[in-house]
Amino acid sequence: MHIQISGLQHTFTTPSGEAHRVLDIAAWTLESGEQVLLRGVSGSGKTTLLNIMAGLLKPTQGTITFDKRDLYALAEPLRDRLRARAIGYVFQQHYLLAHLTALENVILPLGFDGRAPKSDWRKLGMSMLDAVGLADFARYRPAKMSTGQRLRVAVARALVNSPALLLADEPTAALDAESSAHVLNLIQSLCSASGATLILSSHDPALESRFTRMLTLQAGRLSDTSPRPGTQSVMPAPERSQA
Amino acid sequence: MTSFLPFNLWLAWRNLWSRPLHTLIPALVIGLSVALSIAVAALGDGVRQGIIAASDPFGVLVIGAKGSSQQLVLNTLLLQGLPVGNFPFSVYESLQANTDKVALAVPLAFGDNLGGARIIGTDATLLELRTAQNQPPYFQIASGRYFQAHFEAVLGASAARALGLSIGDRFQAAHGVELGLEEDLHDEAYTVVGIFAPSQSVYDTAVFVSYQSIWAAHEAEEDERGAQSLIIAAEDADPQQLTAVLVRPTGFAQANQLWQEFYSGTEAQAAFPGQELGGLFDLLGQAERVLTAVGWLVLGIAALTVFLSMYSAMAAREQAIAIMRGLGSSQPTIFIMILAETLMLTLLGALLGRVLGYATAGALAGLISDQSAIAIPIRFLPALEPLLWILPLGVGLAAGLIPAAMAYRVSVSEKLFT
Structure with missing residues (x-):
């Protein structure tokens, strides 16, 4: 899935009524199959960016296209369908449904x-x-499983539809180093x-060695901080081949 | 796992059972409202059928003492309450003689009991009662024979069982038509000579003797000399009084003429059982309408319970709904899922109500049958079904609309990421 972001801005209104811009990305392109680490301190806008990419939060301004289709020009039901079919999302808190079994969560x-x-769901799950x-x-x-196990169920759920895009929001935040490495490998x-x-997305520096492409969000602005010669700002969007 | 239900319904089902108390209590309240309506209707229907069946063989007209015609019919046909009174035997004799208008006249004399079982004084014409002319006699001897002499008795099937008497046994009758009205026993003893086959009428609980025996017992009781033998007393007893006569007129017009004659006379009255029971059914219908209204009121309360249950659950479920939306569920899917939950809940209640309703009606019918000896059949009432599905499901739909709209509007980013 070819992803392109143009002039993306998102502004929250604070409780005191002031406008707070959390994202300001001029342009960014991502090619199919790439694996990107999105870095940034807490509150830097990582989750907001992922939500916008998941079609869950309409940006204040700008466009995001998937294979040249403007995500937010789609009617909401079509965006829901796109999310169901093409986007997997591993939420930071895993968000498994407590009353369903691991398998039932995965097949949702x-x-x-x-x-x-329907006859294939069990097999796929x-x-x-x-x-x-x-x-x-x-x-x-979920209540009978460890944090790491719940995370793995969330990963299985996010991938069960063979999505073209997997978004993972701080998936290893609550894990020890060994479990974290295992889940990332997975x-x-x-x-x-x-x-x-x-x-x-992660703010854990230990993950940097696992990715060839890294982007850093700072004060809402995105910069390419990949550990390779020619590191440049995301504007203009970097020319990359499939990872 | 999800094989038997569409995905949305499966999800709704799993959601329902994730909070069993929130599901069972509203379902139970709906069930109670449906059960109340069913129990009232089924029991009312059963009582009507039971009374009609129990009074079916007893002719078209009942003759009795002047007074309440409904009491006369209930007492004579269903053995309920006290007799209105007695009338001269000459009335019966004139009926017997009136062959133009009277096809059959069965004399009945009440006044004594045996352990609570009514003793009915009658004669062999009792054996000629039929539900229809082409039907066999309603009362059939199962063992022994019909009484032929004074102080011989034939027991109804239930009476034989309840009293533990069999052919050849002897017993003494007590004063009064019901147990405990008068405790003193008559001196004379009856001998059981036969037992009737079950007739499915209240008369199964009675003991049948000749009406002359009853007169003799009472006359001997009043005989201060007390020297004569009871048998002699019976044979010598002058015709005295009867409590009722069951009359099968020769035709419809004759029935009306007889009724008119008794209406203008002073010695006795004639009553049409169908008419009197119709009046009783009207009263029963009024009671049913009141109880049915209570049932609808309970259904209204059930609607509120369902609404409150779903509404209060929504606050706790907003995150779960946001998760589903985050996984690709559309807003209409969520809306339908919540509505499906309320409909399933009401469906469960409606089914539960049917089980409870018919079970309650069956249990109450059993109690009434035990006390009245009238068999109360509880039948499935298909005519009630459409209303008893549409109303609860309509209530569920109405109660689920606001929670479903709330679920529809859940903000994913607000519930998952704030």
């Missing part, structure tokens, strides 16, 4: 998407749970295997 996007035959090493936990509810290898574009 299949139901919202509606393309896969189990294969994703197997991929994240939780096949034996299919019938467990996310990156699954995205590589499916060819999905990955944008993973």
Whole structure:
């Protein structure tokens, strides 16, 4: 999925009534299959950017296109469908539904998407749970699982529809180093295997070595801080090939 | 897992059972309102059917003492309450003689009981009662024979069972038509000579003797000399009084003529059982309407309960709804899911109500049957079904609209990321 951001701005109104601009990105292009680490301190606008990319938060100004389709020019039902079919989202708090089992959580996007035959849902869900090493936990509810296990279920859920874009918001924030490395291996290898574009936000410097492309959000502005010669600002958008 | 239900319904079902108390209590309240309506209607229907069936074989006219015609019919046909009074035997004799208008006249004399079972003085014409001319006699001897002499008795099927008597046993009758009215026993003893097959009427609970025996027992009781044998007393007893006569007129016009004659006379009255029971059914209908109105009131309360349950649950579920939206669920899907939840909840209540309603009607029918000996059949009432589906589901739909609209408007970014 080719993603292009142009003149993107987002402004919140503070409780005192003042306008607070959290994002101001002139232009940014992302090619299909890229894996990008989105860095920035807490409050720098990482989650806001991911929400906008997920079609969940309409920006105050600017456009974001997926394969030349303006995401926010789409009617909301079409944006919902696009999200169900093409975008996987690993939320920072995982956000599993507490009353459903791990397997039921994983197959939810299949139901919202509606393309896969219902008879295949269990097989697809189990294969994703197997991929994240939780096949034996299919019938467990989130409350009976560890934080790392819940995260892996969230990853399986985000990838079950084979999305073209995976957004992961601070997925390893609550994990120790070992679990963090395991989950990152998992996310990156699954995205590589499916060819999905990955944008993973984190403020953990330990993750930098895992990505060839890094973007940093600071005061709402995005800059390419990839550890390679020729590092430049995201404006103009960097010319990159598939990672 | 989700094989049997469409995805939205499956999700709604799982949501419902994630908070069982919030589901069961409103469902129970809906169930109670439906149950109340069903129980009232089914019991009313059963009582009507039971009374009609119980009074079916007893002719077209009931002759009795002047007084309440409804009391006469209820007492004679259903053995409920006290007799209106007695009238001269000559009235019966004139009916017997009036062959132009009277096809069958069955004399009945009440006044005594045996352990609460009414003792009915009658004669062999009782065996000629039929539900229709082409039907076999309503009362059939199952064992032994019909009484042929004074102080011989035939027991109704239930009476034989309840009293523990069998052929050859002897018993003494007590004064009064009901147990406890007068405790003293008559001196004379009856001998059981036969037992009736079950007739499914209240008369199954009665004991049948000749009306002359009843007169003799009472006459002997009043005989201060007390020297004569009871049998002699019975044979010598002058015709005295009867409590009722069941009359099958020769035709419809004759029935009306008889009724008119008794209406203008002074010795006795004639009553049409159908008319009197119709009046009773009207009273029953009024009571049903009041109870049905209570049922609708409970349904209104149920609607509020469903609404409050769904409304209060919405606050706790906004995040879950936002998660579903974040995963690609559309707003209409969420709206339909919440409506489906309320409809499922009311559907559950409506089903529960049917089980509770018919079970309650069955239990109450059993109690009434035990006390009145009238068999109360509880039937499934298909005519009620459309209303009892449409109303609860309509209530569920109405109660679910606002929560569904709230769910529709949940802001994903606000609920997940603020």
